[in-house]
Amino acid sequence: MTTVAEHQAAVRALAEAALRGAAEDVPLGAALGRILAADVTSAIDLPPFDNSQMDGYAVRAGDFNRLSPDAGTGPLRVTGHIAAGDPITAFAGGAAAIMTGAPLPPGADAVVPVEAVGGPGTFAAVGESIELHEPVAPGAFVRARGSDLAAGDTVLSAGTLLGPAQLGALAASGLTTVAVRRRPRVLIVSTGAELTAPGEPLAPGAIYDANAIALAAAVTQAGGTALATGVYSDEPEHLRVALDAAGPVELVVTSGGVSAGAHEVVRETLGPLGVRFGSVALQPGGPQGLGTIDISGFPTPVLCFPGNPVSALVSFELFLRPLLRGSRPTTHLPLAASVESPIGKHQVRRGRITTDHTVELVGGPSSHLLAAYARSDALVHLPEGVAHVAAGEPVEVWRIDE
CATH class of the missing domain: 3.40.980.10 (MoaB/Mog-like domain)
Known part of the structure; x- marks a missing residue:
């Protein structure tokens, strides 16, 4: 046998x-559920520039900290207003109002959330001053260029199933088509x-x-x-x-x-x-x-x-x-109740994962119990050489609902 x-x-x-x-190239919009045929590398850094993680003010941390090294407070003059999609321009010093996703001006190295200065969405006008009340660490609330992927890095490997997140990552890399099996x-x-x-x-x-x-x-x-x-x-x-x-x-x-x-x-x-x-x-x-x-x-x-x-x-x-498609997601979970298995065969039982993270068997071992299979979300593996598994013992479980 x-x-x-x-x-x-x-x-x-x-x-x-x-x-x-052979592989075929398809538009990203038609690639949902397909299998990637080859590794895909990014042609650009992701993100492609330093940008703000928060609505707030772009500052140079060293400048601010020198204003009041003991208390960590001091006024800063607002020197600009930067929105998402604005071109990258040099930092004029002081504090520049900046929106989430907007490019951090070269020369600034941190962002102070607007909530730390005033009410949410309330920004001082250019020429006015703001009072900062805590020291600022370099890199605070900054999404650094290439912090997700550097140009030339692998975005996804061959064999990857393309779902929403995978297609989004490919689109973020600038791709419009992808090679799939x-x-x-x-x-x-x-x-x-x-x-x-x-x-x-x-x-x-x-x-x-x-x-x-x-x-x-x-x-x-x-x-x-x-x-x-x-x-x-x-x-x-x-x-x-x-x-x-x-x-x-x-x-x-x-x-x-x-x-x-x-x-x-x-x-x-x-x-x-x-x-x-x-x-x-x-x-x-x-x-x-x-x-x-x-x-x-x-x-x-x-x-x-x-x-x-x-x-x-x-x-x-x-x-x-x-x-x-590749292997099913596998985990090991304790059995909710004991089970017997023919020692000379690999038995596959149908099961359901419980809210307390055990697996309970659904139906018996017979091969005609299709309705029981339909009520299951897992396959439970009892390998050759195993005649009995006690309640609470871990078993290999394949999720079949993912």
């Missing part, structure tokens, strides 16, 4: 190159004669197909382009027709038909083509297959997941999502 780590390595070796193809096309094929498309009448003994939409959503959320179809049959020729009609894709993912029983359509169809099937020491999700098949004249990697909905989603999380 293959370990989880061994199967993860095999999937990576099979599919990583196909899923990380192309969205890999992933064909999802849900199989089984027992399946019925949602919305259709449900015959006795049939179930609705949850895997096509669930796996397609998982691929889309992870940065791929999902093409989903259902083969509601156990006849190999029906599966072959669906694969032949797919067109070029970077990856095929099937669900169902991979166990050792009769009527295993995926195993019967793809096994003779060289796809390998076997058991992984995983619960749920033990039966797995992988290999390369011909799709529209191109050798295409294929991953074969089990058909039970929780098994299919857990398989996606452990084996495919890391290649599309």
Whole structure:
């Protein structure tokens, strides 16, 4: 039996190159949720000039402190008024009224908040004097040039998921476009004669197909382009027709038909083509297959997941999502209640993180409990060799709500 780590390595070796193809440049406004294809460096310092952190007065700290070295007080004449967006001009001495974000005039080295002199928003006119009541430290309330990033520094590294803050940082660096990974096309094929498309009448003994939409959503959320179809049959020729009609894709993912029983359509169809099937020491999700098949004249990697909905989603999380989007956020939390686990398998339970920073299990270990999965916000890992975890003991937890 293959370990989880061994199967993860095999999937990576099979599919990583196909899923990380050429890059494409897209406008920043269209890059939300995309994966950065290369490191991005800043062409400018951020911020690009010294500027004020507060509404207040720009001063030269040494000048002020010399006025009254004992008490730290003294009058200063207001010599200017600087707003955000004004050009950078030399410091005329004394105190210059300055707004948040406005450029600090060369020669000044500190800002005194307006509240320390008078009421908020109340500024003395040019030519008037202000009374400062405390010593001023050089650099006080100044955002120094390059204090966020220096020109030539890396803004973001390749592989970064682009969210609002990341796109803002790129825009602040002056970029309008960014190189991102192309969205890999992933064909999802849900199989089984027992399946019925949602919305259709449900015959006795049939179930609705949850895997096509669930796996397609998982691929889309992870940065791929999902093409989903259902083969509601156990006849190999029906599966072959669906694969032949797919067109070029970077990856095929099937669900169902991979166990050792009769009527295993995926195993019967793809096994003779060289796809390998076997058991992984995983619960749920033990039966797995992988290999390369011909799709529209191109050798295409294929991953074969089990058909039970929780098994299919857990398989996606452990084996495919890391290649599309990277690893899930991981932490270690104490269990809210004790749990048993098969000692020879890596068990993945569904859970919910509580307000007291423990993790409670949701539903049982069975692979059909999709509604329990839907109420969960975490996957709880109980590795091989662990038969029992007591309440309060820490376990590895993957957040699946981020």
